[in-house]
Amino acid sequence: MANALTKDLEIMFENLIEGFDAACVMSRAVDTSYPDPKAMQRANDTFYRPQNYRTSIVTGVDISGQSDTDIIQRQVPTTFRTPDNVRYKVNFLENRDPLHLERMGKSAAIDLAANIEANLLSTVALQSAIVIKKVGALTWDDGATAEALMLTRGVPSGRSRKLFLNPFDYKDIAKDLGNRAYIGDMSKDAYVRSKVPDIATFETFRTDTQYNLAAIGTLTSTTVSGNQSFTPTAMTGDLPTDNRRMTLVVAGANIANSKNGDSFTIAGVNAVHNIDKTDTGQLMTFRIISGAGTANLVITPAIIITGPYKNCSTQAANGAAITFLNTVTKPVNAFFADGAVTLDFGDIAVQTSGGVTWMKARTKQGVPIAMGYEQTMMKGELAIRCITRYATTVLDPEMCGVILANQT
Numbered sequence: 001m002a003n004a005l006t007k008d009l010e011i012m013f014e015n016l017i018e019g020f021d022a023a024c025v026m027s028r029a030v031d032t033s034y035p036d037p038k039a040m041q042r043a044n045d046t047f048y049r050p051q052n053y054r055t056s057i058v059t060g061v062d063i064s065g066q067s068d069t070d071i072i073q074r075q076v077p078t079t080f081r082t083p084d085n086v087r088y089k090v091n092f093l094e095n096r097d098p099l100h101l102e103r104m105g106k107s108a109a110i111d112l113a114a115n116i117e118a119n120l121l122s123t124v125a126l127q128s129a130i131v132i133k134k135v136g137a138l139t140w141d142d143g144a145t146a147e148a149l150m151l152t153r154g155v156p157s158g159r160s161r162k163l164f165l166n167p168f169d170y171k172d173i174a175k176d177l178g179n180r181a182y183i184g185d186m187s188k189d190a191y192v193r194s195k196v197p198d199i200a201t202f203e204t205f206r207t208d209t210q211y212n213l214a215a216i217g218t219l220t221s222t223t224v225s226g227n228q229s230f231t232p233t234a235m236t237g238d239l240p241t242d243n244r245r246m247t248l249v250v251a252g253a254n255i256a257n258s259k260n261g262d263s264f265t266i267a268g269v270n271a272v273h274n275i276d277k278t279d280t281g282q283l284m285t286f287r288i289i290s291g292a293g294t295a296n297l298v299i300t301p302a303i304i305i306t307g308p309y310k311n312c313s314t315q316a317a318n319g320a321a322i323t324f325l326n327t328v329t330k331p332v333n334a335f336f337a338d339g340a341v342t343l344d345f346g347d348i349a350v351q352t353s354g355g356v357t358w359m360k361a362r363t364k365q366g367v368p369i370a371m372g373y374e375q376t377m378m379k380g381e382l383a384i385r386c387i388t389r390y391a392t393t394v395l396d397p398e399m400c401g402v403i404l405a406n407q408t
Contacts, residue, residue, distance in 0.1 A: 130401025
């Protein structure tokens with residue numbers, strides 16, 4: 001009996017591992033890593049990853065009088081989440097059917113994978129710097145607009161791009177394509193099968209999960225309080241500076257109604273091309289990361305107006321009007337370039353002891369999963385726990401964004 005139960009549990013774990021990747025969409029499209037578990041334990045589960053350098057161009061034959069690029073080692077902190085778990089019990093009567101455990105393994109795979117997808121999507125939804133507001137239903141052209149914004153802001157064309165559409169906006173784009181005057185394979189597939197091909201240079205996916213970005217509260221006459229910008233630095237005290245963010249001091253009678261994740265523009269502050277520093281003519285979009293409800297908003301991206309990391313045309317001027325973009329609660333459509341978003345996996349240091357048996361493995365995608373089980377004779381139960389651990393990070397908010405459809 002013990003051998004038969006062990007075999008059933010092994011089959012269950014195999015189903016969990018094999019079925020996991022099939023439930024993943026966004027998590028297969030981001031960069032992944034496996035930090036050293038010993039180092040993570042000693043660093044309180046936080047580590048730092050470097051961002052790309054940027055340089056300044058100087059011209060001439062004799063450049064001895066020119067200034068060197070001020071190299072700043074920009075690093076981004078990543079902190080692991082508490083572990084995700086699936087736990088359940090089966091009694092000795094339920095366990096007579098071996099398919100019971102097999103089905104539970106498949107269900108655990110779907111649920112754990114879906115939770116990783118949901119947390120990854122929410123991280124991108126709340127921290128992406130590029131925000132496209134669309135009044136009305138999403139169309140094919142809106143995906144092309146996202147690519148145009150990335151190009152004008154200097155996101156290299158050589159980096160592959162991914163676009164993740166929620167089911168309803170995916171449907172609207174299929175409808176838009178199906179209604180186009182020309183009939184080609186793309187329009188035919190959209191009309192007959194409601195299938196959307198890759199948009200512009202984006203690899204385009206439909207997601208099973210969605211994240212609803214809540215509408216702003218009552219926010220009237222919100223303005224910048226004092227001239228403000230940010231200067232990148234390598235360190236703040238003993239820790240690396242998070243140069244993705246800055247504190248923006250604002251004023252307004254209803255600022256207490258602001259929320260983390262709200263998106264906005266600042267009058268007169270345009271985005272610039274990250275390489276040649278030309279003004280794009282497009283207002284830079286910002287997100288509230290923390291501090292919502294107060295006059296001191298931590299926002300991303302930081303407003304940098306000089307040097308190789310310049311991303312804005314000018315400082316946020318005293319009294320400049322702030323306009324919020326997320327006017328209606330709707331699911332986001334996320335997009336990013338390679339290297340902008342990361343998914344990091346943590347080790348699960350479990351040991352078989354005290355009557356608990358553990359099995360560990362990684363999925364084909366590389367997700368570490370452990371499953372433990374123990375029997376309680378007097379209660380007549382078999383207890384099972386499945387566990388995984390990870391961290392989601394927006395490494396470069398200016399290389400990822402969201403499209404908000406059906407706004408006002």
